[in-house]
Amino acid sequence: MMFTTKNVGAIHRSGEDHARAVCSSSSAPASIERRVPLTEASAIPERIEAIDRGRSVAGERIRAAVTWLFLAVVTVLVVTPMAAIVFGAFRTRSPGDPRATFSLQSIEAVYLGLFNGGWTQSATLHTVLLAIPVTISATALGLFLAWAVTRTNMPGKRWFEFGFLLSLLYSPLVGVIGWTVLADPAAGLLNGLWSALTGASDPLFNIYSYGGIAWVMIFFFAPYAFLLNVGGFRSLDVTLEEVAAVSGANLFKRMMLITLPVMMAGIAAAALFIFTLALEQFAIPGFLGTHVQFDTLAYAIFLRTNAYPSDLPGAAAAGTLLLILSSIGLFAYRRLTRHSERFVAVTARGYKPGVTELGAGRYVLFGVCLLIFIVGIAAPLIAVALRALLPVRTMTFDPGSLTLDNFRVLFSAADMLLGLRNTFYLAFGAATACSVIGLVVAFQITRRKSLAKSILDYMIALPIGVPGTVFGVGMLWAYVRTPLYLTLGILLLAFVIRYLVYSVRSIGGALMQIDKALEESAAVAGATPFKSFMFVNLPLLRPVLASAWLLVFLIVMREISSSIILYGAHTVTLPILTWNYLNDGSYGVASALAITQIGIVGVVFIVLTRFFGADLRARAAE
Amino acid sequence: MQTIDRRGVLGLAASALAIGSGIRSSSAASEGIETIDVTPALISAAQREGKVVVRYSSPVDEMAQMSEAFYKRFNITVQADRKVGVLGTQQFATEERAGRHIMDVNYSADPTGIKDLAEEGYYLRFTLPDLEAKLDKAAYLPTLGYCPKWTEVVISYNPSAIPHERARELFKTWNGLLDPALKGKIGLNEPAGGGVPFATYLMFYRNPQYGKEFLAKLAAQRPRLYPGSAQAREDLGAGAISVFIPNWESIAMIGVLRGDKTAWTYPDIAPAFANTYFCISKNAPNPNAARLFAAWFFTPEGAAVMQLAQAKPTLKNQPEMRTAVAELKKTDWWRPYPEEIRWIPDTDDWIKSSDTLIPEMRRTLGWRG
Known part of the structure; x- marks a missing residue:
């Protein structure tokens, strides 16, 4: 036996x-x-048993104390703004207003409104109708691209790896500019080209439609699924697929029966991530959907915090509704990943990462990926670059009108350097803090299950369940009395609380793929848990850590929704500058800023990968 | 908490100093309303403070020019903190309720919020000397906020789609927007998008020649609806829409200077109002600098600075100095704003109606709920 x-x-x-x-x-x-x-x-x-006995009771107690300490700290950090939001939802006016009283009116308007034609009804319906297909499509697309660049012998993989991440480098608001320039039904360049080629009077594309909004969101979110799964694919032992192939399974069967089930933790994390982002995304549906009265819950909430008439209790109450919606996603994620041992892909034995030889099919795959890249990523980016070089937007392209004036305006702006510096401080700080804390939390949650850890797991996911603007208002209410207020510190804290879940999920997903037997083998060899963690898990997780770090870095580099509430004159960031330019109608300068931002982040990306060994391809066990 | 206490003490001390040195009192002061004039004493007291913290929602370029000019004139740094829409008011309210006194001046486009916070006692009650001689009544919220520039609503169009002569003829009244040829080619700023759209739609509601039904007729033209005017102006210049309402002249002028291929005309009646008010925090950490900043833009010198930003000053009898006007005079389509078309919204009506009318207007334009 x-x-x-x-x-x-x-x-x-x-x-x-x-x-x-x-x-x-x-x-x-x-x-x-x-x-x-x-x-x-x-x-x-017997040896393991002896070692287990040898582990002091004190060690167990320390671990339990660390867990509870984390739970306590995270609870305080998370609960403070969330409690402020819930409290605000039950007030007639903003918390602190002496005329405010307790009332159910905002809660009733939000929840009963779902059934009696209130302001949340169509907005919630639109939100769900948008979030579900966008989540499925973006996750599938990102997964396909991650598979293509990691598990096949397709040519040009290294270029695609960077290329598919490009749209993560700039604000969705700027992405909207790009798509508008291309696919406005009346003035889009693509529609103009279509009309010139065919003589058709009806536009080929209409970005101001349900399909248009979904299209933009899919290509905007797919890179997240790509980023969150590329490491997992790279870590996957090819032996698994080889055994299936020997048993007669074709490529599709191998994907469905071997690859995808093993990748389920990463896929679920990506889907959850995209689902929550799609729920809280206000910029894309706000800018594109307003034209056709297609409002989403996040945009309706944004209006209540930013536009006339202001209704912060209503925004807070609607924030709780979004929290419930995102909790459904979290629940689904927990169900999918409850048996973490099923996702083990890196085991104690010899490990063989590799690629599937596609023969001539690799060129077909290359063509498909190139098409996706051009249509979904390069085209809007080129449009943004074009807008940055034009003084005003036009229906036709005239090379003679190209100018660098928008860049000159940008670099002469007093806040540009300040915004750049602040953004980098925040992005580096939040990414590093989230990675370090995320590593510890993910290890606790994944490796040693308990009620406290389950609570911790839910707790860290709460802040991403409410829209950023509402979370920002909660932070404002909670921290206005502290010295942190209007400093970079409050922005950093907000980002760490809000985005910790992403690093926990991505690191946790990778941990699920690492067999516990590796740690047990280390224990057999006499290693303490700390040593085992440092010399077994950490080296295996290094690429995933880099990936998680980069993910948070990229999110913070373009974070707008919480910052817009919390920033002050000295804590302006690049996304805030972009927002201000767009608000003033300086679309060309905003586009120039986006191009600059892409350039800067691109340099950081290259430096990290070339000189610091960060590797999104996550050759975990090589 | 030590920080808060220290700020509080400093604020009180500064207030006491201000009362003792720079701020001129008058008969109004006995009613709790301070009259603020730009005097040498106020200037030197403000210079001792050295800084003023301004929260604003107007365009960045405009505030940059105002800040630079103020610094050059008085050697006082302006810490400008932009918060668009109602955010500035909300943030100020949250700070004051928590005992944090950070902002000196709110340059705010939120009259409802201003009145609301004034009830809580967070804004200084003040007036300007010779007020009636200086400003039109529509340019201020008495004792609370004073607006240094006019917002004059116009109908903007793309001359490639609608030639100038045709536009002038078509848009003699707002009814020109109902021309069947414009179906699907009109851009409308959504009612919640700011003071300018709300004032314009309120004008339809309050004037019988249009009435609230006019908005429904506009909705039947299948307009593109915009969350903000900037996106609409971008689309108008690109030819995605042929006409956009409501635009306002000073911002349209900035566009023309930038190279926008757009023009505008004046209908029979159009909102002209004070959109952005200087309000002074009662607990301003730099009380003299705050007073100087708020009052200076109502002097000829300050009004000239407003014109640098292409804004039309509310201070009466100022010579036209805007560079955009000089440029526009060279064109064959532009004509000066006809004063007789001005419709000045009743601020009280505005404040009372906005909560109910904005959702109603949105529903009329096609939103559900």
């Missing part, structure tokens, strides 16, 4: 468990482990 190293931890507990573990290992999908003769392995459980 054979058993697997993966199950040694379970086997040692009892003889009865031994047999059960062997049976269960065969039912675990994609867990194909090194087979070890029973006689050789029989000594291992």
Whole structure:
């Protein structure tokens, strides 16, 4: 009889468990482990047991104390602004207003309004109708691209890896400019070209439609799914697929039965991530949907915080509704990933990452990826660059009118350098803090399950469930009395609280793929848990950490929704400058800023990958 | 908390100093209303403070020019903190309620919020000397806020789509917008998008020749609706729409200087109002600098600075100095704003109606809920 190293931890507990573990290992999908003769392995459980006993009770207590300490700190940080939001939802006026009283009027307007034609009804319907297909499509697209660049022998993979991330480097507001220049039904360049070629009077594309909004959001969010899965794909042991291939499974079957189930943790994390982003996205549906009265909940909330008449209690109450919607997504994620052992892909045995040879098909795949890149990413980016070089937007392209004036205006602006410096401080700070804290939290949540850790897991996901503007208002209410107010510190704190979940999810997803047996092997060899973490898990997680760091860095580089509430004269950021330029109608300068931002972040990206070894391709176990 | 206490003490001390040195009192002061004039004493007291914190929602370029001119004239730094829409008012309210006194002057386009916070006692009650001689009544919220520039609503169009002569003829009244040829080619700023759209739609509601039904007729023209005017102006210049309302002349002038291929004309009646008010925080950390900043733009010198930003000053009898006007005079389509078309909204009506009318206007334009 054979058993697997993966199950040694379970086997040692009892003889009865031994047999059960062997049976269960065969039912675990994609867990194909090194087979070890029973006689050789029989000594291992005793050694582990001895080591387990050897671990001091004090060590366990320290771990428990650390968990509870984290829980307490995270709870305080998260609960403070969230409690302010909930409190605000039950007031007739903003918290602090002496005329405010407790009331259910905002809550009633939001929740009963769903059924009696209130302001939340169509907005919520639109939100759901947009978020679900966008989540599915963007996740699928990002997954496909991640698979193409990591698991195949397609040519040009390195270029695509960077190319597919380009739209993460600038604000969605600027993306909207690009798409408007291209696909405005009356003045879009593509429609003009279509009309010139065919003589048709009807436009080919209409960006001001449900389809147009969904299209922009899909291409805007797909890079997140790409980023969150590219590491997992790279870490995936090709042996799993090879065994399936030997058994006669074709590429599709291997994808469906081996690759996707093993990748489920990363896929679910990406889907959850995109779902919450789609729920709270106000800029794209706001700018494109207003034309056709297509308002979403996030945009309706934005209006209540920014436009006339102001209704902060209503915004807070609607924020709780979005929180419930995003909690449904979180619940689905937890259901999908509740058996973390199913996603083990990096085991204690020899590991063989590799690619699928596609033969001539690799050129077809290249063509498909190139088309996606051109249509979804390069085209709007070129349009933004074009707008940056034009003094005013026109229906036709005249090379003679190109000018660098918008860049001159940008670089002569007094706030430009300040905004650049602040943005980098915040992006570096938040990315680093989220990575470090996220690593510890993810390890706690993934490796040692308990009620406290489940609470911690839910707790860190709460802040992303409410729109950024509402979260910003909550932070304002909660921290206005503290010295942090109007400093970079409050922005940094807001970003860490809000985006910690992303690093926890991406690192946690990777941890689920690493077999516990590796740690157990280290323990057998006499390593303490800390040593095991430092010398086994950390090296394996290094690329995923880089990926998580970059993800938060990129999000903060363009964060607008919370910043717009919390920034002050000395804490202006690049996205705030972009927002101000757009508000003033300086679309050309805003586009110039976006191009500059892409250039700067691109340099950071290259420096990180070339000189610091950060590798989004996440060759985890190589 | 120490920071707050220290600020509070400093604020009180500065206020006491201000009362003792720079701020001129008058008979109004006995009613709790201070009269602020730009005097040498106020200037030197303000210079001792050295800084003024201004929260504003007007265009960045305009504030940059105002700040630079103020600094050059008085050597006092302007810390300009932009908060668009109602955000500035909300932030100020939150700060004051928490005992944080950070902002000196709110250059705000939110009359409802200004009145609301004045009720809580957070704004200084003040007036300017010889007020009636200086400003039209429509240019201020008595004792609370004073606006240094006019916002004069116009109908903007793209001359490539509507030639100048045709536009002038068509838009003699707002009814020209109902021309069937313009179906699907009109851009409208959404009612919640700011004071200018609300004032314009309120004008339709309050004037029988149009009435509230006019908005429904506009909705039947299948207009493009814009959350903000900037996007509409961009689309108008590009030819995506042929006409945009409501635009205002000073911002349209800035566009022309930038190279926008747009023009505008004046209908039979159009809102002309004070859109952005200087309000002074009662607990301003730099009380003298705040007073000087708010009062200086109502002197000929300050009004000239407003014209640098192409704004039309509210201070009466100022010579025309705007460079955009000089440029526009060279064209064959532009003519000066006809004063007889001015419709000045009643601020009280504005404040009372906005909560109910804006949702109603949105519904008329096609939003549900």
